[in-house]
Amino acid sequence: MEDNRSYDLVILGGGAAAFAAITEASGRGLSTAIVNTGLPIGGTCVNVGCVPSKHLLAVGESAAAPQKNPFEAVQYSDDEPTVDWDEALDGTDALVERFRQENYVDVAEHFETDIYEGYGELVDDTTIEIVDGPDKGIRITGEKTLVATGSSPWVLPIDGLDGVDYYTSETILKERNLPGSIVIIGGGYIALEWGQILHRIGVDVTILQRSERVLSGMEGQLGREMQRAFEEEGIKVITGNDFQRVRAPAVDGGADAIQSDVGIETLVDGNERTVTGDALFVATGVQPNSEDIGLETVGVEANDDGAILVDEHFQTANPDVYAAGDVIGEPELETVAAKEGNHAIKNAFGNEGVTIDYDxxxxxxxxxxxxxxxxxxxxxxxxxxxxxxxxxxxxxxxxxxxxxxxxxxxxxxxxxxxxxxxxxxxxxxxxxxxxxxxxxxxxxxxxxxxxxxxxxxxxxxxxxxxxxxxxxxxxxxxxxxxxxx
Incomplete structure (x- = not known):
């Protein structure tokens, strides 16, 4: 027997866009339900993005403070700082749990939003069926549907990469025993933030970027200045890479050969080069979580990168289905996702025609x-x-x-x-x-x-x-x- 439940608004996803949507919907007296698919409630920012990374950046900054002391009047011993990574992750987990409870679970309860856990699919216009997970078998139907399933780390296809273990910004948060050295593929904000975190707690970090500068999507002077600052701090940065293959294990030549867990063969200025490290971290961007959620079934279109296509009012090709957040593509920012979720509800239920000036x-x-x-x-x-x-x-x-x-x-x-x-x-x-x-x-x-x-x-x-x-x-x-x- 099918378990069918009805609401004014049903949402696939449980992150910033979803919670901005239920906040706006509550003010309009609408009944709401969320199917939280993937990460725990709260989405990327609170669980594996903004909150943990900024906490750990602060840990690293405190560890680096003695070495960066610019004042002769203040003296430190020559001892290197010791960072208890287990303790740092425990603190991160506690912070994430508190944010998740106070900013999401309690908020949903305040707005009387029902939360269903499991993998949801669009099965009939504005109906979401939970096909796997704790609430498997339940179908929820709304007058309108919002797709806000977020994004996941995207891995640049490099020959041999699928044959080695590597970290992403999500999996590194589960690693209690960090390697002595790590090679990061990527030169965007995730690569730079995590590169500095790891370097400052004692990991030898090398950053490999495909383009000629890090932060290639921003004003050119910014990337050049950051590369200079990183190299001055002791973080190796190699730009202009044409990645050939990843191999593991790799062995440095010479009489005192050193066994390492990964080697990246690359061309830099036409010259062959192999960069080795104990571990690999892939930080080459994100991709929308739009596969296998039933988009085709309800007539919702996506581009070749998987981003759901919406108009300036966040309406998809199906007039009863809206989409917001990382799943519709750049810019993948928590605050933008929230604004998009808010505007989607204003447009869906109030026909307000509100848009965002992304510039x-x-x-x-x-x-x-x-x-x-x-x-x-x-x-x-x-x-x-x-x-x-x-x-x-x-x-x-x-x-x-x-x-x-x-x-x-x-x-x-x-x-x-x-x-x-x-x-x-x-x-x-x-x-x-x-x-x-x-x-x-x-x-x-x-x-x-x-x-x-x-x-x-x-x-x-x-x-x-x-x-x-x-x-x-x-x-x-x-x-x-x-x-x-």
Missing amino acids: TVPAVVFTSPEVASVGTTELEYMDEHGTCSCRTVQMEDVPRAKAVKNTDGLVQVVKHHETDEIVGVHMVGPRAADMIMEATLAVKFGLTVDDIIDTVHPFPTFSEAFKHACQAFRRDTSTMSCCVE
Whole structure:
């Protein structure tokens, strides 16, 4: 006997988009249900993404603090820091559990959302059947359906890779015995964040990137600055790789041959090279979780990469099915997923026609120094207009950075060459993740460089770097005193 249950809104997925959707739906008096497929409730960010990685980045930063001490007045012993990785993971697990309970389970209960656990498939327009798992056999039907199944690590196809064990950003969180050395394939934010985490707790890290710089999707200066900072810290970075194959085990030649667990054969500038390590970490991006969830059955289309196709209002080819979050593709950010989930419900049940301006969505990499970016890059502006009005200031010229001896980084501002409106801001430096919000508001609301110059900034702060970059359009900042307007 089939177990059929009905709601106003049924959701396939249990992450940020789903919870933003039930929050909006509750305000409209709608009944809601979630089929949580894959990761525990809360999705990628709370379970294997933002929360654990930022916790472990803080652990690594504390471990690195003595070595990075810039003040002669403060002395440390020569002893290396000792990090108890078991304790670090225990702390991460406890943090994740608390976030999951307080921010998801309790929220769902508050909004009277029923949660079903198991693998769900769309079987008939707005009906989801749980085909495996604890609630197998239950069917839930809604007036509308939201697909918010998120994404999973994507593995670059390299010859021999399927024959070796490797870590991803999800599986590394289960590893209690870390290797002495690790090779990371990839040069995006996951590779950089995890590379710094592992390096700072004592693992020898080598990062291999296919393109000519890390963070290849961001403004070029940011990747070059981060590579310099990483190499200065002791993290090896090799760019311009043409990966040939992965082999294991690999043996370094010579009389004192060293057995290693993995070797990556690559071409760099046309030269053959083999990079070896005790373990391999693949951080080459993510892919939408759109396979085997019944999209074809209900007339929902996806592109070749698996991203569900939606219009600007997050409606699929089936007018009763909406989709939001990582499953619809870039940008794969928790906050964007939440905004998409919220807007999908407003459009599905209120016909509000709300959309997102993705050009004003900031991106952040939580390394040390931090990386943050919003809007148009110099190259993008050049391609569109054939010219660029851009200015860059170095953090070493910012009074606060000099005062605290934390001078890595830069800030670049891209403005419209006719209107002076700020169209892009890109930065590397201390607290860039917090500084980017002023820049985001500038880009979103079309502020000019003079608007920023005319705004009094507290002194001394890192945020003055943004103002200095704007002032660079109007004066020679090298001859400027601290508080010149």
